[in-house]
Amino acid sequence: MPRGQHGSSIKDDKTYDALRDEGASKEKAARIANASARDGKKAVGRRGGKAGDYEDWTVDKLRERAAEIGIDGRSGMRKGELIKALRNH
Template sequence: MSKGKNPSMKDPEMYQALRDDGVSGYKAAGISNAAAERGRSAVGRKGGKSKDYEDWTVPELKEKAKEIGLTGYSKQRKDELIHSWHNP
Protein backbone atom coordinates (compact mmCIF):
# COMPACT_ATOMS: atom_id res chain seq x y z
CA MET A 1 0.00 0.00 0.00
CA SER A 2 1.38 3.40 -0.91
CA LYS A 3 1.75 6.13 1.68
CA GLY A 4 -1.35 8.27 2.22
CA LYS A 5 -3.76 5.76 0.62
CA ASN A 6 -6.66 4.30 2.54
CA PRO A 7 -7.80 0.97 1.09
CA SER A 8 -11.32 1.44 2.47
CA MET A 9 -11.72 4.80 0.69
CA LYS A 10 -13.63 3.99 -2.49
CA ASP A 11 -13.80 7.48 -4.02
CA PRO A 12 -10.87 9.55 -2.71
CA GLU A 13 -11.50 12.42 -5.14
CA MET A 14 -15.06 12.92 -3.90
CA TYR A 15 -13.87 12.55 -0.30
CA GLN A 16 -11.30 15.30 -0.76
CA ALA A 17 -13.80 17.59 -2.50
CA LEU A 18 -16.23 17.18 0.40
CA ARG A 19 -13.46 17.85 2.94
CA ASP A 20 -12.46 20.98 1.00
CA ASP A 21 -16.10 22.11 1.33
CA GLY A 22 -15.88 21.74 5.11
CA VAL A 23 -17.61 18.39 5.58
CA SER A 24 -16.31 16.28 8.48
CA GLY A 25 -14.01 13.38 7.65
CA TYR A 26 -16.50 10.81 8.94
CA LYS A 27 -19.38 12.22 6.88
CA ALA A 28 -17.22 12.73 3.78
CA ALA A 29 -16.09 9.10 3.94
CA GLY A 30 -19.66 7.85 4.25
CA ILE A 31 -20.91 9.95 1.35
CA SER A 32 -18.00 9.14 -0.95
CA ASN A 33 -18.14 5.41 -0.21
CA ALA A 34 -21.92 5.33 -0.74
CA ALA A 35 -21.50 7.17 -4.04
CA ALA A 36 -18.86 4.67 -5.17
CA GLU A 37 -21.11 1.73 -4.30
CA ARG A 38 -24.50 3.02 -5.55
CA GLY A 39 -23.50 5.73 -8.01
CA ARG A 40 -23.25 9.46 -7.45
CA SER A 41 -26.69 10.24 -8.86
CA ALA A 42 -28.38 7.74 -6.50
CA VAL A 43 -26.68 9.28 -3.48
CA GLY A 44 -27.55 12.78 -4.71
CA ARG A 45 -31.27 11.93 -4.78
CA LYS A 46 -31.32 10.70 -1.18
CA GLY A 47 -32.60 13.05 1.48
CA GLY A 48 -34.34 16.34 1.17
CA LYS A 49 -33.64 20.00 1.31
CA SER A 50 -34.14 21.93 4.49
CA LYS A 51 -35.62 25.39 4.23
CA ASP A 52 -33.26 28.32 4.78
CA TYR A 53 -32.69 29.29 8.41
CA GLU A 54 -34.15 32.72 7.65
CA ASP A 55 -37.47 30.94 6.99
CA TRP A 56 -37.45 29.14 10.37
CA THR A 57 -39.40 30.48 13.33
CA VAL A 58 -37.56 31.56 16.48
CA PRO A 59 -38.88 28.53 18.45
CA GLU A 60 -37.59 26.22 15.66
CA LEU A 61 -34.21 27.92 15.76
CA LYS A 62 -34.00 27.61 19.54
CA GLU A 63 -34.91 23.91 19.37
CA LYS A 64 -32.15 23.38 16.80
CA ALA A 65 -29.69 25.28 19.01
CA LYS A 66 -30.60 22.97 21.88
CA GLU A 67 -30.19 19.86 19.67
CA ILE A 68 -26.69 20.82 18.56
CA GLY A 69 -25.56 21.73 22.06
CA LEU A 70 -25.29 25.51 21.87
CA THR A 71 -25.58 27.51 25.06
CA GLY A 72 -26.71 31.07 25.75
CA TYR A 73 -29.33 31.07 23.01
CA SER A 74 -32.47 31.63 25.09
CA LYS A 75 -32.43 35.45 24.80
CA GLN A 76 -30.94 35.67 21.31
CA ARG A 77 -32.82 37.24 18.44
CA LYS A 78 -33.38 35.35 15.20
CA ASP A 79 -30.37 36.83 13.40
CA GLU A 80 -28.14 36.09 16.41
CA LEU A 81 -29.28 32.46 16.52
CA ILE A 82 -28.51 31.96 12.85
CA HIS A 83 -25.13 33.64 13.22
CA SER A 84 -24.22 31.44 16.20
CA TRP A 85 -24.41 28.27 14.05
CA HIS A 86 -22.07 29.65 11.47
CA ASN A 87 -19.64 31.02 14.09
CA PRO A 88 -19.79 28.77 17.19
Protein backbone atom coordinates (compact mmCIF):
# COMPACT_ATOMS: atom_id res chain seq x y z
CA MET A 1 0.00 0.00 0.00
CA PRO A 2 1.44 3.44 -0.84
CA ARG A 3 2.83 5.41 2.06
CA GLY A 4 0.22 7.52 3.83
CA GLN A 5 -2.71 5.62 2.35
CA HIS A 6 -3.55 3.03 4.97
CA GLY A 7 -7.29 3.54 5.01
CA SER A 8 -9.50 5.01 7.67
CA SER A 9 -8.40 2.54 10.35
CA ILE A 10 -5.01 4.31 10.71
CA LYS A 11 -5.41 7.72 12.33
CA ASP A 12 -1.77 8.91 12.21
CA ASP A 13 -0.14 7.88 8.92
CA LYS A 14 3.20 9.56 9.66
CA THR A 15 3.68 7.72 12.95
CA TYR A 16 2.49 4.45 11.39
CA ASP A 17 5.00 4.74 8.53
CA ALA A 18 7.86 5.59 10.91
CA LEU A 19 7.10 2.59 13.10
CA ARG A 20 6.86 0.24 10.11
CA ASP A 21 10.20 1.57 8.83
CA GLU A 22 11.71 0.70 12.23
CA GLY A 23 10.43 -2.87 11.84
CA ALA A 24 7.26 -2.81 13.97
CA SER A 25 4.49 -5.19 12.94
CA LYS A 26 1.43 -3.75 11.22
CA GLU A 27 -0.64 -4.43 14.34
CA LYS A 28 1.81 -2.75 16.71
CA ALA A 29 2.31 0.25 14.40
CA ALA A 30 -1.45 0.73 14.04
CA ARG A 31 -2.02 0.41 17.79
CA ILE A 32 0.62 3.03 18.63
CA ALA A 33 -0.30 5.39 15.77
CA ASN A 34 -3.96 5.36 16.70
CA ALA A 35 -3.21 5.87 20.40
CA SER A 36 -0.95 8.83 19.63
CA ALA A 37 -3.64 10.38 17.42
CA ARG A 38 -6.25 9.86 20.12
CA ASP A 39 -4.30 10.79 23.26
CA GLY A 40 -1.25 12.69 22.02
CA LYS A 41 2.30 11.45 21.67
CA LYS A 42 3.40 12.63 25.12
CA ALA A 43 0.64 10.67 26.83
CA VAL A 44 1.46 7.52 24.87
CA GLY A 45 5.17 7.85 25.68
CA ARG A 46 4.51 8.20 29.42
CA ARG A 47 2.23 5.17 29.39
CA GLY A 48 4.84 2.61 28.31
CA GLY A 49 7.32 0.59 30.33
CA LYS A 50 5.17 -0.75 33.15
CA ALA A 51 5.75 -4.46 32.56
CA GLY A 52 8.64 -6.28 34.21
CA ASP A 53 11.64 -7.52 32.28
CA TYR A 54 10.86 -10.53 30.11
CA GLU A 55 14.24 -11.96 31.11
CA ASP A 56 12.81 -12.53 34.60
CA TRP A 57 9.84 -14.53 33.26
CA THR A 58 9.81 -18.31 32.92
CA VAL A 59 9.55 -19.87 29.46
CA ASP A 60 6.06 -21.15 30.35
CA LYS A 61 4.91 -17.61 31.23
CA LEU A 62 6.47 -16.22 28.05
CA ARG A 63 4.66 -18.85 25.95
CA GLU A 64 1.43 -18.07 27.77
CA ARG A 65 1.80 -14.36 26.97
CA ALA A 66 2.73 -15.17 23.36
CA ALA A 67 -0.46 -17.24 23.07
CA GLU A 68 -2.54 -14.35 24.43
CA ILE A 69 -1.37 -12.04 21.67
CA GLY A 70 -1.31 -14.67 18.92
CA ILE A 71 2.36 -15.25 18.14
CA ASP A 72 2.71 -18.23 15.81
CA GLY A 73 5.41 -20.86 16.36
CA ARG A 74 5.78 -20.07 20.05
CA SER A 75 5.83 -23.72 21.17
CA GLY A 76 9.15 -24.33 19.41
CA MET A 77 10.81 -21.08 20.46
CA ARG A 78 13.58 -20.78 23.02
CA LYS A 79 13.46 -18.13 25.72
CA GLY A 80 15.45 -15.55 23.74
CA GLU A 81 13.29 -16.07 20.66
CA LEU A 82 10.11 -15.67 22.70
CA ILE A 83 11.39 -12.43 24.24
CA LYS A 84 12.31 -11.04 20.82
CA ALA A 85 8.91 -12.02 19.37
CA LEU A 86 7.05 -10.45 22.29
CA ARG A 87 9.03 -7.21 22.11
CA ASN A 88 8.56 -6.89 18.37
CA HIS A 89 4.88 -7.79 18.22
